[in-house]
Amino acid sequence: MLENPEKFSKPIPPPMKDKDGNPIVDDEGGATIQPTAHFVIKSKDIKGSKVFLNMTSHKMVDPFEEKEIPDSEELGIRIPLSLGDPREDRDK
Secondary structure, three states, X not given: OOOOOHHHOOOOOOOOEOOOOOEOOOOOOOOOOOOEEEXXXXXXOOOOOEEEEEEEEOOOOOOOEEEEOOOOOOXXXXXXXXXXXXXXXXXX
16 A cells, blocks of 8 residues: 655646647746656665656657757757656555
């Protein structure tokens, strides 16, 4: 059984969508989206506790791209991010 302590529980608001089912973008450029799941990265923090990173995508978040680094002639990888709140949970 998964546990989610009260201090970490936060209701997830329903996605805000327009009449065509597309997310509504607010004045600051933000939107509530429902991403597509891809894979999970399992790691440990400096105290040795397990940390899971859920990798997802959505058509509104740009994909990785190779791009020139500002004030440099080198190329780097640009990784656009959309982050959700951390969530405490119990592992098997």
